[in-house]
Amino acid sequence: xxxxxxxxxxxxxxxxxxxxxxxxxxxxxxxxxxxxxxxxxxxxxxxxxxxxxxxxxxxxxxxxxxxxxxxxxxxxxxxxxxxxxxxxxxxxxxxxxxxxxxxxxxxxxxxxxxxxxxxxxxxxxxxxxxxxxxxxxxxxxxxxxxxxxxxxxxxxxxxxxxxxxxxxxxxxxxxxxxxxxxxxxxxxxxxxxxxxxxxxxxxxxxxxxxxxxxxxxxxxxxxxxxxxxxxxxxxxxxxxxxxxxxxxxxxxxxxxxxxxxxxxxxxxxxxxxxxxxxxxxxxxxxxxxxxxxxxxxxxxxxxxxxxxxxxxxxxxxxxxxxxxxxxxxxxxxxxxxxxxxxxxxxxxxxxxxxxxxxxxxxxxxxxxxxxxxxxxxxxxxxxxxxxxxxxxxxxxxxxxxx
Ligand SMILES: *Cc1c(COP(=O)(O)O)cnc(C)c1O
Numbered sequence: 173x174x175x176x177x178x179x180x181x182x183x184x185x186x187x188x189x190x191x192x193x194x195x196x197x198x199x200x201x202x203x204x205x206x207x208x209x210x211x212x213x214x215x216x217x218x219x220x221x222x223x224x225x226x227x228x229x230x231x232x233x234x235x236x237x238x239x240x241x242x243x244x245x246x247x248x249x250x251x252x253x254x255x256x257x258x259x260x261x262x263x264x265x266x267x268x269x270x271x272x273x274x275x276x277x278x279x280x281x282x283x284x285x286x287x288x289x290x291x292x293x294x295x296x297x298x299x300x301x302x303x304x305x306x307x308x309x310x311x312x313x314x315x316x317x318x319x320x321x322x323x324x325x326x327x328x329x330x331x332x333x334x335x336x337x338x339x340x341x342x343x344x345x346x347x348x349x350x351x352x353x354x355x356x357x358x359x360x361x362x363x364x365x366x367x368x369x370x371x372x373x374x375x376x377x378x379x380x381x382x383x384x385x386x387x388x389x390x391x392x393x394x395x396x397x398x399x400x401x402x403x404x405x406x407x408x409x410x411x412x413x414x415x416x417x418x419x420x421x422x423x424x425x426x427x428x429x430x431x432x433x434x435x436x437x438x439x440x441x442x443x444x445x446x447x448x449x450x451x452x453x454x455x456x457x458x459x460x461x462x463x464x465x466x467x468x469x470x471x472x473x474x475x476x477x478x479x480x481x482x483x484x485x486x487x488x489x490x491x492x493x494x495x496x497x498x499x500x501x502x503x504x505x506x507x508x509x510x511x512x513x514x515x516x517x518x519x520x521x522x523x524x525x526x527x528x529x530x531x532x533x534x535x536x537x538x539x540x541x542x543x544x545x546x547x548x549x550x551x552x553x554x555x556x557x558x559x560x561x562x563x564x565x566x567x568x569x570x571x572x573x574x
Pocket of ligand 1 (some may be wrong): 240
């Protein structure tokens with residue numbers, strides 16, 4: 173027997189659940205790309221994308237995934253032979269560093285201990301050691317999706333300013349934008365990148381590079397910028413196709429229009445609060461189960477945890493077994509671990525991740541947790557029963573008298 177028939181639920185940290193109205197908006201014949209509704213729609217999309225990031229700066233749209241945005245951000249700011257400093261808190265920081273190295277950029281990595289947030293003092297020491305201020309950009313990942321560590325971004329700007337260092341502050345918000353609070357201008361971020369398939373609730377395929385005047389000035393100083401990645405023409409197009417340097421991603425743009433409407437109808441503060449409350453409910457369940465068993469959140473301090481993705485340790489082989497049970501018996505797909513292998517657990521079978529980003533509400537999270545609790549029981553994995561009740565209580569308290 174299997175109990176999995178019914179609407180499947182992809183609870184992995186991207187791609188995230190696509191709202192039905194977004195899917196419906198994409199289900200249409202090919203539109204005219206030269207005039208009419210589609211070209212008319214794009215300036216408004218950019219305005220609304222900027223509202224999600226709380227910026228009055230620019231947003232360039234690309235056809236590409238997150239890896240492409242790592243490339244795009246660097247192509248406009250740092251030349252081969254120049255230097256960047258990467259503050260890595262997991263796999264994705266190293267991924268961005270790898271892209272920089274492949275571009276011929278000298279890449280210094282401050283690797284943080286697994287499950288620890290960015291240490292501003294290490295940034296300060298690195299900036300002080302940078303004689304001649306050769307570092308052109310500091311690269312940070314807001315939420316590293318492999319570890320689910322979320323770092324304080326505003327403090328990085330503070331350190332750069334206190335040290336009088338001119339390096340750009342560039343942030344990967346692919347896993348956090350539209351989930352966790354992010355204020356590009358207030359926090360002094362010069363370049364921010366994101367993708368369509370996580371908090372923005374649109375299928376993979378669109379990427380976004382946001383930038384301010386400081387970053388643009390650095391772009392102007394480069395002797396060469398590749399035509400495709402160049403953000404200048406994308407934000408000041410003379411003709412419509414300059415926005416995308418070619419054919420527009422027609423259907424994705426229609427999906428994005430609806431997704432942005434959903435986000436702004438709810439309101440940014442409300443979107444952040446929803447993700448925070450649902451994350452707290454999830455943590456309450458995990459903490460309850462773990463009081464009599466091996467499951468626990470990998471990031472110990474709740475203030476350093478993402479509200480969009482959670483990495484859990486449960487010990488091999490339980491992580492993989494639980495994922496398999498949830499998918500085959502209940503129609504819920506949990507996230508695989510990334511970069512978690514240990515010598516006694518070479519395949520990372522003791523870890524898994526929950527994605528809780530974008531189009532998620534209370535009943536989905538309670539259903540997810542109820543499924544996991546059933547799986548813990550079915551697989552005889554030690555745990556304290558009652559995690560779902562603990563999560564329900566968080567949700568009840570958060571919504572009392574509202
Ligand atoms: C998903 C993700 C990426 C990579 O995005 P792709 O679309 O898979 O290339 C990069 N950084 C972070 C923080 C992510 O969550």
